[in-house]
Amino acid sequence: MDVWPFSEPILYVFDPALSQQVTQDHSYPKYRGLIPFMIHLAGPGDMVSSNGAHWKKWRTIFNPGFAASHLMTLVPLITDECQIFIRKLAGHAQTNEVFRLEEDATRLTVDIIGKVALDTELGTQNGENEMITAFREQTHLLPNGGPLTFLKMWSPSGIVKRWRNSRIMRSYIGGVLDQRFAKEAQVANGAPVERKQRKRAIVDLAMEGYKDQQEDGGQSKASPGINTEFKDAAIAQIRTFIFAGHDTTSSTICYAVYMLQKNPACLERIRKEHDDVLGPLDSTPQVIKNDPHVLNKLEYTLAVIRETLRLWPAASSTRTGEPGFTVRDPKTGEALPTDDYLIWVVHYAQHRDPDIWGESATSFQPERFLPENAGKLPEGAWRPFEKGPRNCIGQDLALLETKIILAMLLRRFSFRPAFDSLEELKDDGSHHSRDADWRRGKQDIDGEEAYQILLGAAKPREGMPVRVKELL
Numbered sequence: 001m002d003v004w005p006f007s008e009p010i011l012y013v014f015d016p017a018l019s020q021q022v023t024q025d026h027s028y029p030k031y032r033g034l035i036p037f038m039i040h041l042a043g044p045g046d047m048v049s050s051n052g053a054h055w056k057k058w059r060t061i062f063n064p065g066f067a068a069s070h071l072m073t074l075v076p077l078i079t080d081e082c083q084i085f086i087r088k089l090a091g092h093a094q095t096n097e098v099f100r101l102e103e104d105a106t107r108l109t110v111d112i113i114g115k116v117a118l119d120t121e122l123g124t125q126n127g128e129n130e131m132i133t134a135f136r137e138q139t140h141l142l143p144n145g146g147p148l149t150f151l152k153m154w155s156p157s158g159i160v161k162r163w164r165n166s167r168i169m170r171s172y173i174g175g176v177l178d179q180r181f182a183k184e185a186q187v188a189n190g191a192p193v194e195r196k197q198r199k200r201a202i203v204d205l206a207m208e209g210y211k212d213q214q215e216d217g218g219q220s221k222a223s224p225g226i227n228t229e230f231k232d233a234a235i236a237q238i239r240t241f242i243f244a245g246h247d248t249t250s251s252t253i254c255y256a257v258y259m260l261q262k263n264p265a266c267l268e269r270i271r272k273e274h275d276d277v278l279g280p281l282d283s284t285p286q287v288i289k290n291d292p293h294v295l296n297k298l299e300y301t302l303a304v305i306r307e308t309l310r311l312w313p314a315a316s317s318t319r320t321g322e323p324g325f326t327v328r329d330p331k332t333g334e335a336l337p338t339d340d341y342l343i344w345v346v347h348y349a350q351h352r353d354p355d356i357w358g359e360s361a362t363s364f365q366p367e368r369f370l371p372e373n374a375g376k377l378p379e380g381a382w383r384p385f386e387k388g389p390r391n392c393i394g395q396d397l398a399l400l401e402t403k404i405i406l407a408m409l410l411r412r413f414s415f416r417p418a419f420d421s422l423e424e425l426k427d428d429g430s431h432h433s434r435d436a437d438w439r440r441g442k443q444d445i446d447g448e449e450a451y452q453i454l455l456g457a458a459k460p461r462e463g464m465p466v467r468v469k470e471l472l
């Protein structure tokens, strides 16, 4: 598509074989237009928009912290955060008020990232945190694809606010890192080792990996404590994890709840699996904490999450074409140049295409993802976390936290979407309430009122208004 003068020509990718060509056979560099967006959220050198040796270095250093085996050690921390979320929902149930589920789910996922990445209490489920407030304001100060939002980039107040927010985020995370690694330096200088075992956060494993790399590179044995290169990169990557990991996952939690409520047979089946595998609801958090591997037995729950991500993928992938590299049209065999193209792998379109998924393409059928049906899935067509070297580093974390929250949630509450009660939320102070345009005119897409909107990630419209009822 030629959209001159608004952007470079766009090559939209709607086909799994073509997606494989641009992300796996040859992983095209990330789209250059991501840099001016990510720089305000994460600072220079973030893992999402960087390429080449810089990207490879930091991806290698942070990979071990996101390995499924390491994440299992963090399950108790995640479960504690989920318990706070459950208590908040019980409060909503008592008042029978309409609320935006996405707001609560986002606070949950932010606090989980704080715990697993930094071992720090961000506490947004219980109040405000200056760094997260700055971060969330920042996402609203960037273009979101709506008409004229690019003008936001040039308004003087926007420029000042973005600079201020960046400074707040940097100094907050920098402070947490300084405190954490000061201990290490003190111990190296002879201070007594603390007896209390701390959980090893993702950043601890990254620090170890960084020091190993320095030594392998022939540099002298790394000194204890934190150095400037690691600190700057860790701040950028942790900001990236907050950006890439919080609303993608909260959006998935919201849509899983929504799709289950719309499909009562699936809801009944998932609740039964939770009874069978985890036992009574009240002891479920403890059962999960005692034996995190029990979560691997929740096959149907995993299938529900995969099916949710098929219908409601929270992200997509954008790349920059390269001179001399062509893609081959899978149907005609024609070689197409890519130089100067924005290559956009569109997950939503591929995940709902009847030519790929058959007649059931747009219906919610988690069974297709059960192990016994694995052989019938269209090859390479499910890619919500993208594939190839630039796939999502946080995918196991996202699946893990969504599984835990569903296991603790679905037997305790029933949900009812409340798009018909948006009026009650018009003064709730949220970003949604400030933009009355989103409530004028047509209120559905193809008959779906909970359609996705672009706000950093693809999120449920109006923050998924619901009412919740406690079943106990």
Ligand code: HEM
Pocket (backbone or CB within 6 Å): 030, 047, 048, 059, 113, 240, 241, 242, 244, 245, 246, 248, 249, 252, 313, 314, 315, 316, 317, 318, 383, 384, 385, 386, 389, 390, 391, 392, 393, 394, 395, 397, 398
């Ligand atoms: C359901 C939740 C999630 C979805 C659907 C999702 C989706 C994706 C997708 C599609 C990409 C590739 C983007 C591209 O090619 O441009 C990606 C990359 C990435 N994601 Fe996720 N993500 C999720 C959760 C998370 C979490 C929890 C984290 C971290 C805490 C995370 C961190 C990242 C990072 C750092 C990258 C860049 C990786 C690289 O380029 O090496 N994501 N994600």
